[in-house]
Amino acid sequence: xxxxxxxxxxxxxxxxxxxxxxxxxxxxxxxxxxxxxxxxxxxxxxxxxxxxxxxxxxxxxxxxxxxxxxxxx
Amino acid sequence: xxxxxxxxxxxxxxxxxxxxxxxxxxxxxxxxxxxxxxxxxxxxxxxxxxxxxxxxxxxxxxxxxxxxxxxxxxxxxxxxxxxxxxxxxxxxxxxxxxxxxxxxxxxxxxxxxxxxxxxxxxxxxxxxxxxxxxxxxxxxxxxxxxxxxxxxxxxxxxxxxxxxxxxxxxxxxxxxxxxxxxxxxxxxxxxxxxxxxxxxxxxxxxxxxxxxxxxxxxxxxxxxxxxxxxxxxxxxxxxxxxxxxxxxxxx
Numbered sequence: 535x536x537x538x539x540x541x542x543x544x545x546x547x548x549x550x551x552x553x554x555x556x557x558x559x560x561x562x563x564x565x566x567x568x569x570x571x572x573x574x575x576x577x578x579x580x581x582x583x584x585x586x587x588x589x590x591x592x593x594x595x596x597x598x599x600x601x602x603x604x605x606x607x
Numbered sequence: 608x609x610x611x612x613x614x615x616x617x618x619x620x621x622x623x624x625x626x627x628x629x630x631x632x633x634x635x636x637x638x639x640x641x642x643x644x645x646x647x648x649x650x651x652x653x654x655x656x657x658x659x660x661x662x663x664x665x666x667x668x669x670x671x672x673x674x675x676x677x678x679x680x681x682x683x684x685x686x687x688x689x690x691x692x693x694x695x696x697x698x699x700x701x702x703x704x705x706x707x708x709x710x711x712x713x714x715x716x717x718x719x720x721x722x723x724x725x726x727x728x729x730x731x732x733x734x735x736x737x738x739x740x741x742x743x744x745x746x747x748x749x750x751x752x753x754x755x756x757x758x759x760x761x762x763x764x765x766x767x768x769x770x771x772x773x774x775x776x777x778x779x780x781x782x783x784x785x786x787x788x789x790x791x792x793x794x795x796x797x798x799x800x801x802x803x804x805x806x807x808x809x810x811x812x813x814x815x816x817x818x819x820x821x822x823x824x825x826x827x828x829x830x831x832x833x834x835x836x837x838x839x840x841x842x843x844x845x846x847x848x849x850x851x852x853x854x855x856x857x858x
Contacts, residue, residue: 602728603728
C-alpha cells in the first residue's frame, strides 16, 4: 500500500505549481516596461512621435516596420 | 526560489524570442522583401519628387530588417515569458510545454491577427503620410484593446468554469471576446489609403507574407520556449537517478 505514491510518469505528467504573483510583479514591472520601450523604438519612433530627432531610426528599421504590420509612413 | 524561477523563465523567453526572431527573419527576407521591393518600384514610378536615401535599400532589407525583427522577437519573448509565469498552472491542467504553446497561440491571435484583420500591414507606397499619427494611434489602440480583452476573457473563463464546466466556460469566454472585438471592428474608423492602380497581387502577397512571419514567430516561440520551460520545470531524471529508482523498485 505504502508504495503506491503518485509518481510522475510518461502517461501522467507532472502539472506545474503556480508562481505567486508577488514574485512575478517586480520582474513584470521592470522588464515589461523595458520590453515595451524596445517595441516602441522598433514600431513607432520617428513615425507619429519622436524621442530622437531626425529620421535615422525610422529609416534603419523601415522594412521591419512595414513587414511587422506597424504603420510606417 | 520563486523569484529565481521567474528570472530563469524570463531569460529563456528572451532567448526563445531571439530564436523565433531568426526564423521570422528568414521568412521576412525570402517571402516579404520581394513584395517590399515591388511596392517601392510602384512608389518610385509614381513619385513626383525623389527623397535623398539616408539608409540604402540594401542595408534596410538586411541589417535594418534584422535589427527590427530580432528586437521585436526578444521584446515579445520577454513579455510572453512574464505572461507565462502568470498563466502557468492557472489556465487549466496543462503541462509546462502545452501551456507555452497555448499561450503562444493566444498571443498570435491577440497581439497580431485581431488587430491585423482591422488594420492590416501595408507595404511602402500604401498610406498617406499626413495620417500617420491617426493610423499609429488606431493600430496601437486595437492591439492594446485586443490584448486586454483576451486577458479579460481568460479571467472570465476561469470564473465561469466552476459553474458551467471547462468546455462551456471556454466557449462563453471566447464568444464574449468575439462580440466585443466585433463591436470594436464596427465602430473604429476605417483606414483605406491604397493608391489607385496599386497592384492588388502585391498588396495581397505582402500581407500574406507579413502574416506568415507572425505565424512562424509565435509558432517557433511556443515550441522553443515550451521545450526550455519544460526542461527547466520538469527536469528529466539523470541516468544515476533512474538507476537508483530502478534498484529501489519492489519488482
